[in-house]
Amino acid sequence: VIPYAAFAHSETTVAFMEVLKQAVLRRGIPTRLFVDNGSAFRSHHLSLVCAKLGITLIHARPYHAEAKGKIERWFRSVRLQFLPMLQDKDMQSLETINRGLWSYVETEYHHSPHRMLGQTPLDSWAGSAQRVRYPEPGVDLDDLFLFEAKRKVQKDRTVSLNGVVYEV
Numbered sequence: 001v002i003p004y005a006a007f008a009h010s011e012t013t014v015a016f017m018e019v020l021k022q023a024v025l026r027r028g029i030p031t032r033l034f035v036d037n038g039s040a041f042r043s044h045h046l047s048l049v050c051a052k053l054g055i056t057l058i059h060a061r062p063y064h065a066e067a068k069g070k071i072e073r074w075f076r077s078v079r080l081q082f083l084p085m086l087q088d089k090d091m092q093s094l095e096t097i098n099r100g101l102w103s104y105v106e107t108e109y110h111h112s113p114h115r116m117l118g119q120t121p122l123d124s125w126a127g128s129a130q131r132v133r134y135p136e137p138g139v140d141l142d143d144l145f146l147f148e149a150k151r152k153v154q155k156d157r158t159v160s161l162n163g164v165v166y167e168v
Contacts, residue, residue: 001125002074002105003027006098013043014147020046021145024053027125028132032056036068045147052144053135077109 003023008015020033033055035041041059050057060067082104090100110122117124135141151159157168 001027001110001121003030005078005101005105007094007101009094011038011040013040013045016040017045017049017145020049021141024135024141028134029053030055031133032058034058034060036060037062048148049145054133081108 004019004026006015006019006022008019023030033050035046035057037059040046047057049055065072078101082101085104086097086100090096111120113120114124149161151161153159153168159166159168
């Protein structure tokens with residue numbers, strides 16, 4: 001099952017963290033997170049969020065394409081099934097494209113039987129639903145996903161963060 005998917009303008013930690021947060025909200029906290037070796041997935045922030053959520057972060061071996069076969073197959077499905085369905089009106093904004101992508105995932109992809117599974121992804125996921133771990137009630141996911149940065153207070157009692165100066 002695809003917990004959540006979205007297109008982004010670039011492959012950054014910020015973009016990935018929003019997708020991960022939506023995936024946790026929709027399908028629960030994974031036991032393990034298997035990711036590529038891109039800089040977005042090697043960030044300290046991702047490691048920190050995974051640790052807070054109790055997720056084991058696993059990076060694929062470099063130059064080992066076979067290890068990423070499932071995600072590559074998913075990308076192929078998107079290229080061959082979803083992208084050809086898009087019309088000009090569907091590509092007005094990234095938000096419109098992502099709404100269409102999620103609609104495709106929920107209405108078609110999750111309900112189409114997969115040869116290797118012998119059933120639909122949603123049926124397969126539902127079969128293990130009793131083991132799904134959701135965030136505890138009262139846990140503020142927005143707070144867990146906040147970016148943290150160490151800064152030194154200058155002699156004039158200011159701190160600079162992302163080019164903006166704040167008075168302490």
